[in-house]
Amino acid sequence: MATVALSKPAPAKVKRGGKWSPWLFALPALVVYVAFLVYPAISSLWFSLTDWDGLSATYNFVGLDNYAKMPSDPVVATAVRNNLIWTVVTIVVPTVIGLGLAIALNGKVHGKPVLRLIFYTPAVLPLVSIASIWGWLYNPQYGAINSFLRLIGLDGLAQPWLGQDSTALWAVMVPAIWLRTGFPMLLYLAALQGIPNELYEAATVDGASRWQQFWHVTMPSLRPAHYIVLALSLIDSFKVFDMIYAMTYGGPGTATQVMGTWMYANVFQYYQAGYGTAIAVVITLVAIAVGIPYVRSQTKEAS
DSSP: OOOOOOOOOOOOOOOOOGGGHHHHHHHHHHHHHIIIIIHHHHHHHHHTTBOOOSSOSOOOBOTTHHHHHGGGOHHHHHHHHHHHHHHHHHHHHHHHHHHHHHHHHHSSOTTHHHHHHHHHHHHHSOHHHHHHHHHHHTOTTTOHHHHHHHHTTOGGGOOOTTSSHHHHHHHHHHHHHHHHSHHHHHHHHHHHTTSOHHHHHHHHHTTOOHHHHIIIIIHHHTHHHHHHHHHHHHHHHHTOOHHHHHHHTTOSTTTTOOHHHHHHHHHHTSOOHHHHHHHHHHHHHHHHHHHHHHHHHHHHHHO
16 A cells, blocks of 8 residues: 655744834833933923923023032032932941841841841832821920930930931931831842852861951952942932922921922922923933943943
8 A cells, every 4th residue: 555645734934024023012112211201301401401480381591501500509519418418328327237137137047037028118118108207206396206315314315306407417317228228138138148158168168257258258249239239329319309308398498408309499499490400400410420330330240
């Protein structure tokens, strides 16, 4: 009996959309990106070159006058100083505390999941609610802080923490440190768990102490985490707005004014939208300048 050879059907050819198909898939996201990021950014740059008050339909082109005005603005000088103080304190303190907590939780500690949850919870709470809670704590009459000081006989230390120039900025930084500690702790904890134990065993055999192991094994191994923590914290610290605005509105006077709150005040309170937008452009440029080294470092590591 003759056998009939069955031939396999040829695979169906997939018709490709050509070089435009990737752009078609990206088009919805691209439209959203242009509409809500690119267009507002270009509009802000344009309005920063005008004397627009934020309400009128007409305005005049003033060029770089708004930018030239900033160096002579005493509030800008105060805001920049406060931004620098805020940046240094709210980066160094939470990073050091977060690293210490990560090292402690990476060891043999009972109840690790609960402790991680407790320490990280402030990082996910709404900033407005945190500002409200700490505002109650700082209340000079019935706040918990002053009530506790009076209870233990330290009435002289009870004071209007948010109502005087000497303590207002530092008082606002305390809840900022509290809520920012969880983020570096989580990143450092993940990075610590990725360090091979063989490195510590080799260092122990070589006679290295715990302190030497920390400096020569742990810290170099955490370099990628350092990049992430410092870059993101620096950007976040320079564009700070909500915490200070919710607790002090930039006061008393200008004691807690930062660039973000002064920008908001000019746009929505003093109706100097052109000048306020110029401040916003400066904040954006600084954030981009800070973020470029981080992006470049991450790109080099990926390649």
